[in-house]
Amino acid sequence: MIRAVDIKKSFDDVEVLKGISTVxxxxxxNLIIGRSGAGKTVFLKLLVSLMSPTDGDIWYDDVNITTxxxxxxxxxxxxxxxxxxxxxLFDSMTVEENxxxxxxxxxxxxxxxxxxxxxxMIEVVNLEGSNNKYPGEISGGMQxxxxxxxxxxxxxxxxxxxEPNSGLDPKTSLVIDELIQKITRENKIxxxxxxxDMNSVMxxxxxxxxxxxxxxxxxxxxxxxxxxxxELLQNFIFASPxxxxxxxxxxxxx
Amino acid sequence: MILTFxxxxxxxxxLLKLMIARPExxxxxxxxxxxxxxxxxxxxxxIVCMIALFIGAVSAVQIAYQLGGQIVPMYYTGYIVRDMTxxxxxxxxxxxxxxxxxxxxxxxxxxxxxxxxxxxxLEIMGVNTAAYLVFPKIIAALFxxxxxxxxxxxxxxxxxxxxxxxxxMITESEYVFGLRxxxxxxxxxxxxxKAVVFGVILTSIPAYQGYFVGGGSMELGQANMNAVVYSxxxxxxxxxxxxxxxx
Amino acid sequence: MILSIxxxxxxxxxLFRLMISKPExxxxxxxxxxxxxxxxxxxxxxIVGLIALFIGAVAAMQFAYQLEGTFVPLYYTGYVVRDMTxxxxxxxxxxxxxxxxxxxxxxxxxxxxxxxxxxxxLEIMGVNTAAYLIAPKLIAALFxxxxxxxxxxxxxxxxxxxxxxxxxMITESEYVLGLRxxxxxxxxxxxxxxxFVFAFMLSAIPAYQGYYVKGGSIELGKxxxxxxxxxxxxxxxxxYVIALMLT
Numbered sequence: 086m087i088r089a090v091d092i093k094k095s096f097d098d099v100e101v102l103k104g105i106s107t108v109x110x111x112x113x114x115n116l117i118i119g120r121s122g123a124g125k126t127v128f129l130k131l132l133v134s135l136m137s138p139t140d141g142d143i144w145y146d147d148v149n150i151t152t153x154x155x156x157x158x159x160x161x162x163x164x165x166x167x168x169x170x171x172x173x174l175f176d177s178m179t180v181e182e183n184x185x186x187x188x189x190x191x192x193x194x195x196x197x198x199x200x201x202x203x204x205x206m207i208e209v210v211n212l213e214g215s216n217n218k219y220p221g222e223i224s225g226g227m228q229x230x231x232x233x234x235x236x237x238x239x240x241x242x243x244x245x246x247x248e249p250n251s252g253l254d255p256k257t258s259l260v261i262d263e264l265i266q267k268i269t270r271e272n273k274i275x276x277x278x279x280x281x282d283m284n285s286v287m288x289x290x291x292x293x294x295x296x297x298x299x300x301x302x303x304x305x306x307x308x309x310x311x312x313x314x315x316e317l318l319q320n321f322i323f324a325s326p327x328x329x330x331x332x333x334x335x336x337x338x339x
Numbered sequence: 340m341i342l343t344f345x346x347x348x349x350x351x352x353x354l355l356k357l358m359i360a361r362p363e364x365x366x367x368x369x370x371x372x373x374x375x376x377x378x379x380x381x382x383x384x385x386i387v388c389m390i391a392l393f394i395g396a397v398s399a400v401q402i403a404y405q406l407g408g409q410i411v412p413m414y415y416t417g418y419i420v421r422d423m424t425x426x427x428x429x430x431x432x433x434x435x436x437x438x439x440x441x442x443x444x445x446x447x448x449x450x451x452x453x454x455x456x457x458x459x460x461l462e463i464m465g466v467n468t469a470a471y472l473v474f475p476k477i478i479a480a481l482f483x484x485x486x487x488x489x490x491x492x493x494x495x496x497x498x499x500x501x502x503x504x505x506x507x508m509i510t511e512s513e514y515v516f517g518l519r520x521x522x523x524x525x526x527x528x529x530x531x532x533k534a535v536v537f538g539v540i541l542t543s544i545p546a547y548q549g550y551f552v553g554g555g556s557m558e559l560g561q562a563n564m565n566a567v568v569y570s571x572x573x574x575x576x577x578x579x580x581x582x583x584x585x586x
Numbered sequence: 587m588i589l590s591i592x593x594x595x596x597x598x599x600x601l602f603r604l605m606i607s608k609p610e611x612x613x614x615x616x617x618x619x620x621x622x623x624x625x626x627x628x629x630x631x632x633i634v635g636l637i638a639l640f641i642g643a644v645a646a647m648q649f650a651y652q653l654e655g656t657f658v659p660l661y662y663t664g665y666v667v668r669d670m671t672x673x674x675x676x677x678x679x680x681x682x683x684x685x686x687x688x689x690x691x692x693x694x695x696x697x698x699x700x701x702x703x704x705x706x707x708l709e710i711m712g713v714n715t716a717a718y719l720i721a722p723k724l725i726a727a728l729f730x731x732x733x734x735x736x737x738x739x740x741x742x743x744x745x746x747x748x749x750x751x752x753x754x755m756i757t758e759s760e761y762v763l764g765l766r767x768x769x770x771x772x773x774x775x776x777x778x779x780x781x782f783v784f785a786f787m788l789s790a791i792p793a794y795q796g797y798y799v800k801g802g803s804i805e806l807g808k809x810x811x812x813x814x815x816x817x818x819x820x821x822x823x824x825x826y827v828i829a830l831m832l833t
Contacts, residue, residue: 135459162465173460175806178452187464190364235460243465351636364785391820397829401673404833411658425768426648433824435682439814443690447807502826521656567686568633568769575640579749582644586651 086111087132087243087275093142095128101127103299104141112273114266114289118280119296120321126247128296129279133167133245134158143242164321166274168246172228174220181207181216184234191239192218198314208232211265226257228266237268243275244268249303250282258282262289283322293320304323311335351547354552357469368475375479379441379542383487390436391491394428394500397411403508413509417517418500425526429492429580434537437484438570442545445476446566449549450559458550470526473546485531492530529585536581537574544570599795604716605724615722622726626688626789631733637683638738640743641675642667650755659757664764672777676739677823681784689792692723693813696796697806705797707775713816719794724786731785732778739777754829776832783828787820 087109094102101124109115119125130136132143134150143150150161168207173328174183184206188199207213210230221226225282229249236244246265250258266289269276280286286293303318311332323329362368402423403416449472452458461468477564496518504511547565603726609615613830666750696719699705708715743765751758792813 095569111425133463135462159465159467160464165463167463169456169460171455173456175457190367190464239464342665350810382605386819389819390822393826396826397674397678397822400829400833404670404829405673422652424775432682435679435686436815436818438819439682439686439690440811443686443807443811443814445661447804447811451804451807489628502830526786557694557698557805560690560698560810563694563807564687564690567690567814570632572636575637575644579640579643583749584645 086145086146087277088133088142088144089128090142090144091144092128092131093139094131094136095139101299102138104301105156107294107301107304109275110292111275112270113276113282113291114269115275115277115292115294116280116286116290116295117277117294118286118321119302120281124299125236125281125296126234127281129245129247129277130307132277133165134162163239166239166241166244168229168232168236168244168249170248170251172220172225172232174228174231179217179219180212180223180231183220183231184238187235192195194334202238209237209268210234212297220235220264225252226261229253229261233261233264233268237272241274242273243279246276246278246280248279248281250280250285254321255282258284259288265289298328322332342403347547351543351553354469354473354547354550355543357467358474360470360498362470363466366527368471371471372475372478375475376443376483379437379476379479380483380487382485383437383440384490386436386440387433387487387491388494390427390432391424391494392498392501394432394491395495396502397422397502398423398428399499399503400508403503403520414513414517414520416503416509417499417514419517419518421496421518421522423491424495424499424525425530427578430530430533430537431574432490433488434484434534434541434574435571437487438541438545438574439567440543441480442566443563443569445542445546446545446549446552446563447559448551449473449546451549453550453552454554454559469550472541473550476542476546480542481535484541485534487536488530490536520552526559529581532585533558533578533581536577538575540573543569544573594794597798598790601720601794601797602790604714605721607714607717610713610718615718618718618722619726621724621729622722625691626684626723626726627730627734629716629736630684630687632740633683633687633795634680635741636732637679638671638676638741639745639748641738642671642742642747643749645763646746646750647668647755648750650750654727661760661764661767663750663756663768664761666768668743668765669773671742671746671772672739674825676742676820677735677777677780677784678821680735680738681731681788681821682818683782684734685792685821686814688727689788690810691792692761692789693792693796693799693810694806696720696793697799697809698796700797700799701802701806716797720790720797723793724789727785727789728782731788734779735777736782737782755811764801776828778830780825782826783824784821786796787824788817791817791820 092105093100102117105128117125117128127136131138137151145161148161153161159295166249176184178186184203185199188194188202207216210233212227212230214235215223215227220231249261249265253261255317262285265276265278268274278285287307287310290310293305293307293310294301295303297317303313303315305313310318323332399420400420402536406413406415452472460470461471500514503509504514548562552558558584646663649666650660650663653660666667699719705715710717747761751761795809795813799805
């Protein structure tokens, strides 16, 4: 579980986040949604400690990470996995080497143990046969899957995903979303996903946090989305007039 | 202007300070250092030899031309070519060109990693990126650049020979006699000191430029250019300082 | 290897053939050329001045140090510094550094335009992109770089003065006497020829690298590195050829 308490963040004189408090639950896919410029990316970077907040506390279970020094932070990061928007795979390494990198760097496993773990990961993300390809040789969806495999290879307790669907077609998006949800449930991970893809929201939105202009505008799960009369939420999810008509019809049929 | 200079200097020193830490995994650092040695050393060998050949040839031709019709004996060509290449030309010109090749490569590599969030990815894993990305490059350059400079000096002297002896400007025995005259072993020390210092400069400055690069491809190009230009200026500045202190 | 050299050489020559045509609108070309002159010339002035200062200082100190204990008189320092900077150091080192600054800038600018489809956009409009993007840079460099080299030679000689006279290594009158001894005006001519030829190398080669860049930011970085390295090698090669032909 990760708890954010009254998070504020300013750049120079511009206040990007104006006090956000929320809880991200364990074993669930927690979503942060909002329009471009709402402060999603900044919020995510604060949560993973790539930036520190101007004010407020962030609790990883019972540890307040805003009070940790650099060394303690590095220890904590062994429990964090992160999937980046552009996958952030290392170009000069193959798929297998990318996934093995954290094992090489941080564990004292034997070669055999590492290889077993890598093979297991490759199976989890369905990439059998691509072991020795380079990131440049595989599709965006496959890159994302390698990114997922790399981020969970050390069994993290917390998983962050920055726009896991950007640049993917709806079908591939769905595969990635379901993969993330499956991993989250099976390993009881606290997963936080930053997205503006409404397909994802309706598919895996077990807890949805809507940001608007640096504030938390709405919290709920995907079933509550339809029924909510929060105008900001409805404008975000059902952006086009067509979708708005569909929603009205669905509500009338109930 | 002065303020930005100190801003960059402070951030540069800070980056180097961050670099000094216990490696997470010695084996990984060793492997990366070896890879860099191969990239920097073997990867630059042909170019270094090529430019050394020209440098030696130019020096010899020009000195033979300048000595023509003077009281100074012709065999001085060999002597001046040797000293000029060892003390000045081989370390400085080789490292200026290496700053263009190796330096801009380093800036582009680290800058690209920054822009594609690969540095963030490493940070999240708990890797000390300042150390893992910068340190192996500096260590590799520290070992390999002096070797390249020594090779350059050797090839330059051969280049000088090829330029003036077969063309009949001076005889072989004169050139070789010149090479053997007034030899001061201390000059070799100067050459190696220069090479070590230049090696650190031409890796650390581009690494700094790449590490702190901003958003777009324009910024990456700018960082790349700054990497080369600032390394060049710093190399020439330290050339001056070393000459001042060691002669 | 040999084949790829000829491939690039052919495409390079072809690019310049494409360039030669009647400008669509003369005033646009004129404006662009003056802008480039400002960018290349004024934009590099401080750096060129700075490096010239160091080059002169190093050359003077090293010569004063080497002449000690030989039977060559000390005033030769001024003479050698003058000739070395005019013939060799000012044109070569200035242009090597300019290849790093101006060259990588040109490659990054034109390459960036290619990747962002701006060159295609110009082509669709009917602009001769080879001419419009490259010719002004080339002409600007051909005018401005020789001037920068001349400034560099002048400042180098002052740098040499500042390094050896106030420090008491040799007296002012000795240095000045040296500067005035054995002066051959032909050497200045040689300096300008070098400046001119190097200017071509350091603008044309990067323009070529940028114009034919493909793919993503990695390729752009590589083109920028290649631009600098190939200009450096071409400069040193033509340095040798010029030395051979003009001396």
